[in-house]
Amino acid sequence: MKSCFSRTSPRLNVSLGLLTAAILTALPAQAQSAADRPITSGQRATAQRVASQGVPLSALAANAPDQYTVRSGDTLWGISGLFLKSPWRWPELWGMNLKSIRNPHLIYPGQKLYLERVGGRAFLRTSRSGDGAPSETIRVSPRTRVDVLGSGPLPTLQPHLIEPFLTESLIVDDESFERAPRIVALANKDRILVSKDDRAYVRGLEDAPLLKAPGLPTDFRVFRSAVPLKDPITEEILGYEAQYVGRANLVRGESEVDEELASGRSNDAKAPPEMPESGDSKPLMTAEEQQPTAPERKMMPVPATVDVVNSKEEMRPGDRLIPEPPRDFRSYVPHAPDIPIDARVVKVQGDAVRYAGQNQVVILNKGLRDGVENGHVLALLTTGSQMVDKTDDSRARIQLPDERNGLALVFRPFERTSYALVMEITSPVQVGDKLINPTGN
Template sequence: MLTSAPRRCAGVVGLSALLLLGATPVQAQPAPKFPVASGQRTTAQQVASQGVPLSALAPNAPDEYTVRRGDTLWGISGLFLRSPWRWPELWGMNLADIRNPHLIYPGQRLFLERVGDRALLRARRGVDGAPTETVRVSPRNRVEMLGTGPLPTLDPRLIEPFLAEPLVVDDDTFQRAPRIVALADQSRVLVAKGDRAYARGPADAPLLKAAGLPTDFRVFRTATPLKDPVSGEILGYEGQYVGQAELARGESEAQQEVHAVRYQPARSPTAGELSPEPASTEPERTVMPVPATVDITRSKEEMRPGDRLLPEPPREFRSYVPHAPDSPLEARVVLVHGSSVRYAGQNQIVVINKGLRDGVEHGHVLTLLSAGARMVDKTDQARTRIQLPDERNGVAMVFRLFDRVAYALVMEISQPVQVGDKLVGPY
């Protein structure tokens, strides 16, 4: 189970302590109760009663495996099954021993049992990782590292930056976002963590500090358009994350007195000509906007005037249980993440042209296809142009969603992925 937050990505982390036998045991905190989808439970219950066919096992599936710190559910699934995304089946294979699929701990021993043409996976360490047998110890001191929390679905380090940093919005939202207009230190052109800057919102939505209004912001630079490789439509704009800021003072107005001297013509007593003379020296009042004050609390890159501020979204804890879409789904790669990167390999991030409005969910697993080449059939006297079929190239899993696009992690790959490659339901 992997949980995530905008500022940090964390698997469910348990206690790590040294236990000296003979002393009072350290009590670990109870694990959170994570939800199990009805479809996942149904699949698991079916498999729990009959196992899986031997053909579904990985070629070198081990007879026994001890869960280690640093393992992931995806990796363990890949040890036993040909398709790691069929994770509910792995859970179902030991449903009697592990009641919650999200609670698999380091130290548990998994045993693969083959019965006829079916296979079952058993855990020999009780429910949710709790020992069930009496352990006899000699009267000497022993040191043991207590097990950590449940395993994450995948390595959180791979997706951590993308849980908080990229932001996809429409162009109007980005253009109307408050912007940095000046720096406190006028001798500088860039600011970083610990510095102060000034910002303004649009005329009809100034940046104010009041109850119920946001005070924490992410700072983004010029947005990059995400273009659908099939239709050419702009699906949204991805802001370049540069840091975070906290609102210290909201926008206001200042009245300033301007001494304007008006003149009226007067006749010169000598030449008889007209010459100006003061008519009034009363001060005039003018209203000038005062920008909001923001303090830079985090910087990935130095910030500058023109960068945009968007409110920090509420913290979310999200599970990533790999599963297939319920209905047919076809998507295309819109963007490969990385500096000047054209191709994506394993453990890299891609953006696809389907999102919430298309029914995409967190944890959806999709098969990556390499587009077949277009070529001339030289064996045909007519030199007919042909399209070779698409070939399976790997697997990607969706971990972040927006309305019209989604971010996916490339879990397995044979050939590099590029913009325009197709994704479909897993097989």
């Protein structure tokens, strides 16, 4: 339930932020000044170019409204799609109203947008032409106002659709997963699984023990059973998607202890050797040789200690710990790739899910090394099937053409793979379907 508060404001100049298209969002737990979010030089140049020209009417969506009031629950992708045929072409949308926009990242519920068509061009205004309403600043006299908390700027897309893939999912190579520290035992010997607030013991490799020291990570994600991701074309293993089970905090690092002390045995010097009996032909030992020798110390490893702070599933011995990545701000500024991209769907996310629909996540066989970036918009193609031409007496096999099927937005690229959200779709997506650069308006 949203709460309200009252306040008395002095005379203020209130800047009116309007629909821009700086389509950005961050992890829900974080806050960042929108003014600090970047606008690329290319995006600004495009906006400046269209600011004085508007956009051609052919770029508008078929049913673009003459006016629209931003509502709670809207997304920037959805609003952009109301006005333009291609929602990712936000610099044009921003440029239509460049003079009225001082902070292009803040678009709030309640703001009104007006679309004007003049001489074959389209312009987005903050107010109707000739109505005398200010487009940038209004003056507010002192009065009591009521603000609704929680009505922040609009996100690019619904955050809950991708949040689990930002905070939980991980794609790693096989070596990295195998070298990760592993749970070896539980503090409570009466249990075989651990969950939140339980304690467990962890070991790293001999050449990479899990230590606690300044500068080293103490927060970890816990994963299990990495599943190989295979390229549907080359059958190459692109990486391994690990199953997220929870989070743990490092309490104590690994160490060593003397094995005899650990087992409770005495570490006293060994008794001196017996003297030879009379008549024994063995020569007497020298004084140095009769001195007792210190036994060789044998060290035993002591596992690190971790406390489980969050669990999606109960953890067990064999689960792996990977350091928590830094919580960075992720921007989703939709844009077409600058280089040709020819990707394939590797996996549809979900248990026993074969097809993906709108607002579902898929994994692609292209990543950072292929030039894929956060915010890339790709056109989905349904792969044409092969069939026998029964109208031909030779019964020749033919390949049907690929058909445009929708759009997907890349929101988390890895080195060789990427997560993408299906934004628009006309028929279900499956493994092997293509993703290429979007074309046209």
